Amino acid sequence: NIQENENENKPEVDTRAEARTFMLDSSRPNHLQPMFLPSRRGVEHLQLLREMMGRALKSDSLKFSEMIREVSIHLPRDLTLVAVLSGVTEETAMMLGNLKQQGFAVSVVLIQLDDEGLNRAFKKLITNGIREIRHAVDQESLPQLCRSQIDRTSPLSLV
Structure with missing residues (x-):
C-alpha cells in the first residue's frame, strides 16, 4: 500500500x-x-x-546507503563512484567499503563539516577501506578541489 x-x-x-x-x-x-x-x-x-x-x-x-544498495546491481565494474556527502553514518561507510572491496573505485567528497564531524567521518571511512577522501569547507573551495584533482596535487587527500 x-x-x-x-x-x-x-x-x-x-x-x-x-x-x-x-x-x-x-x-x-x-x-x-x-x-x-x-x-x-x-x-x-x-x-x-x-x-x-x-x-x-x-x-x-531513500537514505544514501539504501540508494546505493538499490542501484549497485546496475553499476558497471569500470565505474568510479564519487560520493558527495554532508555526513557519514556507519552504514554509509560500510556500504562504500563493500563497493571498494568489490573492485569499484570509490572517492568521497565531504561537504562543509566542522573539525569534529570531519574527524569522525574520516575515521569511519578509513576503517572501511576508503582512502580517497576530500573535504570542501565551503562553496568557494569546490573549484580548487576540482582543479587539484585534475592536477593530482590535492592537499586535501588522505593517503
Whole structure:
C-alpha cells in the first residue's frame, strides 16, 4: 500500500517490495528517480554529467546507503563512484567499503563539516577501506578541489 502522506507529500510504504516498486515506477516525478549515466569518456559525456548534476535535487526518499544498495546491481565494474556527502553514518561507510572491496573505485567528497564531524567521518571511512577522501569547507573551495584533482596535487587527500 503506497499512500501519499498529506502533510509532507512523501509516499508511505509498508514493505521493501513496495518501496522498490515505487522507486522503479516510471510515472513518478523524475526528481525522485535515481539518475544513471552510462560510463563513457569525452567532452560530450562530461557536459552531460555536468547537466545532470546541475539538475540534481536533494531528496528524502531513500537514505544514501539504501540508494546505493538499490542501484549497485546496475553499476558497471569500470565505474568510479564519487560520493558527495554532508555526513557519514556507519552504514554509509560500510556500504562504500563493500563497493571498494568489490573492485569499484570509490572517492568521497565531504561537504562543509566542522573539525569534529570531519574527524569522525574520516575515521569511519578509513576503517572501511576508503582512502580517497576530500573535504570542501565551503562553496568557494569546490573549484580548487576540482582543479587539484585534475592536477593530482590535492592537499586535501588522505593517503
